[in-house]
Amino acid sequence: LTMLPLQLSELVPELKTFFVIDAVLFVFWCFDLALQFFTGYYEDGVVEMRLFKVASMYVKSWFLVDACIVISDLVYFSMIVEAFDDAADGGEPSTSGATGFVRISRSMRMLRLMRL
Numbered sequence: 001l002t003m004l005p006l007q008l009s010e011l012v013p014e015l016k017t018f019f020v021i022d023a024v025l026f027v028f029w030c031f032d033l034a035l036q037f038f039t040g041y042y043e044d045g046v047v048e049m050r051l052f053k054v055a056s057m058y059v060k061s062w063f064l065v066d067a068c069i070v071i072s073d074l075v076y077f078s079m080i081v082e083a084f085d086d087a088a089d090g091g092e093p094s095t096s097g098a099t100g101f102v103r104i105s106r107s108m109r110m111l112r113l114m115r116l
Helices: 005-008 018-036 052-058 062-086 096-115
Strands: 041-043 045-047
Touching: 018 041, 018 062, 052 062, 062 096
Parallel strands: none
Antiparallel strands: 041 045
């Protein structure tokens, strides 16, 4: 949570360490996306645990935000892998196209974390 604002403002350079951290967070968001379909909620003081109702409520509330986070991370990783493949072929690794995309993705994570 401390590094996210620094990375958004590009005060901290992207390193391989951050790539590993981003990968761990990607796995977390994937599990979060799946588990939210089975996480009950309160309705009129009663916990609702029926799968159809839980899934329906999740799709109507936070599913779009969670899906965008996972999709943006997936695109980010594919761009990074492609940049490292170019570097392995003797070229210069260029991640400049991913920078703006990463900012949007991390901003969405902040929104999601604020909900917690």
